[in-house]
Amino acid sequence: MTDKLDRGRLEISVDECKGCGLCIVACPVQVIEFSKTVINKQGYHPAQYKGSGCTGCGTCFYACPEPGAVTVYRLAKQAQ
């Protein structure tokens, strides 16, 4: 692995997401998208992390109305 590790990582709980898209429009680096394939328990296409590029800024967390849908991780200090 030559690439530098992303500063952040995003997890979206598939079944808690209501597919509103607020996280998607909030993310400053546009690393969130709707899944085109998954349909969750509630019948929505949930938002999903594109897999890379997250800065761990937390903007999406504070844009999302669902208490448990979004979890943001940051790269541990020692790993940086």
Add this chain to the structure above:
Amino acid sequence: MYEKYLEKSASFYPEYPRKSGNQSVTHYCPGCGHGIAHKYIAEALDDLKLTERTVLISPVGCSVFAYYYFDVGNLQAAHGRAPAVATGIKRINPHSIVISYQGDGDLAAIGGDEIIHAANRGERLTVFFVNNAIYGMTGGQMAPTTLVGQQTTTSPRGRNIHNEGYPIRMCELISALEAPVYVERVSLHSPGARAKARKAIRKALENQVQGKGFSFVEILAQCPTGWKVSAPDSLKWIEEKMLPYYPVQVFRDKSAEAEGWAPPDVAYSDADVLQLIELPLEDEAAPAARPKVPEQYRNPRIKIAGFGGQGVLLLGVAMAQLGMMEGYNVSWLPSYGPEMRGGTAHCHVNISDTPIGSPLVSASTVCVAFNKPSLEKFEKEMARGGLLIYNTSMIDIQPTRKDVEWLPIPASEIASQMGNIRFANMVVLGAFIQKTGLINMETAIKGLPAFIKAKKLIAENVKALENGAAFVRGELKI
């Protein structure tokens, strides 16, 4: 390698067992502002370590089920009444952190009175006011905050100022009051605005922790369903439609200077309580032997009447009080209400050896008339053989009843010779005591402080009693 940075707040229940259906998600529509406001409150409760002692009042509106989610003490309130409910519980749990969470219909329409007065009393509460310019729960009707021209199901042609007036700006209203400590309007439309919203929510809670007064945060929040726009568009809607009318700003911030206050925590012993509510622990000494009362004066049913201000009611209270001290059953019933204010007043007094049935005196055996209209009115209803005491200082006619005993007394003149016409009632009391023998004069003198509250007037009232008695004995001429 990665550490959790932002996750579901511990102040939320992990699952929502009070909810039916899917218990891992909220009942809110996708994109709803309520969920976001909930998250910011929960985060602040976590950070300030308030979860254990917080009490949340859920309103009526889409957030009626806020208690599904917050792992705090919960009360659900009637529509609009959350600030009153919050007041009730905060006053008896002053150490707790009480949050009133309300929508715009709840707070600004039906609950307009409750919010204004909770704010005006400076209740140590935190109010979160979610303004989405519509009634969400009931399906998109007009709210008091609905914008001019905005279409809702009850303003189908758009809000019209000639029919429904202008949208109400609550922060501006609340900050016109003296007591509120902190009033700010925030919005959820952009990351920057949301950061300010989180800060304001935290501050409003911190104020309560420190015992500072009323804190109010209005949150401009999206209702994509009611507005019939997508969630992302609802943020633009806030920005374009709401912000111009509802400026986001701090309207009041006295947080720094406001003094923290908590009610004193004093313990009262039972003896303290009895003393403070004026219930003497010791029973008064058994009454002295009563004088022998002539047959016609026993168990009197007394009517006393005069102008308001002549001490008519007080004379009745005095008779009842002294009768009680002598061990009789007594009752005193006033004419009450507007009659007391200026016009005429009368009261009914019973002093009896046996339990009193009707406290109302219709066929009086004693009638005291302080003025002419009272004599004319009440003389008629006296029982035969009764005692009619009348104040000749103010009555220039003679009674018409020949079958009752007359006791004319210039009570007002006797009183005014003593320097205060207001003693006339005590002059009459002295005369009554002397005439009927129902009450010992010593009892009367001892009992006076029970109904004459001004200590410095006691001596003169005693003199008035004695003068009244002396007049009946024929020892006082005027």
Add this chain to the structure above:
Amino acid sequence: MPRELIKGNEAVVKAAILAGCQAYFGYPITPASEIAEAAAKYFPLVGRTFIQAESEIASIQMVYGAAGGGVRVMTASSGPGISLKQEGISYCAGAELPCVIADIMRGGPGLGNIAPEQSDYHQVVKGGGHGNYRCIVLAPNSAQEMCDLTIKAFDLADQYRTPVYVVTDGYIGQMMEQVNFPTAVQHPKRHDWGVHGDDATRKNLINSIYLDPDELEEHNRKLQKKYAEIERKEVLVDEYRTRDAELLVIGYGIISRILRTTVDLAREQGIKVGLLRPVTLWPFPAKRIQKLCERVQAIQVVELSNGQMVEDVRLAVEGRKPVKFYGRMGGSVPSAQELLGVIRKL
């Protein structure tokens, strides 16, 4: 025992303090204002809460809040204010919150006047607010009972987790009589189901909303069971010279006092009449009235209203004996002589 010549209205307040009532939330209205005034005077002196609320609507909701905290709490008003409190009383009944509401009745409808009437009977006894609920209704007829029944009201409220009314007319509220107060100061324990603002009670929820029809029906059935138990156990009635009575008069509040005198007057004339006074208006002493029906020939109900309690008497009597009604309205109170005339016509 401390005794005092005191107004019924003020006796309520001292009794409430002795009963351990922690908070009073009210709004002034004649002829109940002395209750608010005495509460304003005494509650803060002994570390309890007094608030003059912005309205009766708010005051009963403050009661809801404090009752939700698990403490004893009360409010008081009269007709127009009781109408406004009905919303909150329904919520208290629904959420099973104990509280005490004193209603010192005045003349109605509308603004009516401030003179004594008994025309709130329907709104306090029959529910008044929305939903399938009942309130216990105690009806004192003396200053002494204003004290005793206030204390009892707090006990019943706690025992059954339900709002309890102390209902009387302006005369009983305004009248001064000797009251022997108890010397015991109660220290009721805070209810565990209350929200105390601490970790131990954090799991508690005070609410009256049950979205699911089955759940709401179950909740209602539970309430009805409780009401049935109250009807079985808590009826209070007072009788005077009913043992050999051939005629029965029924009245409560000030009317029962006047009727007592009337009964004596009638007995002097050889009319065998007895007085029954419901002390609890709900639960109503229907069984006792039915029992007396076996012996008496006719029943005369007297009220300061258009005939509200008489409906419950008729429901109890079920046509077994004639039930006559005599009512005065607007604040006119009949004299004992006037009622003697009514009885003589029976």
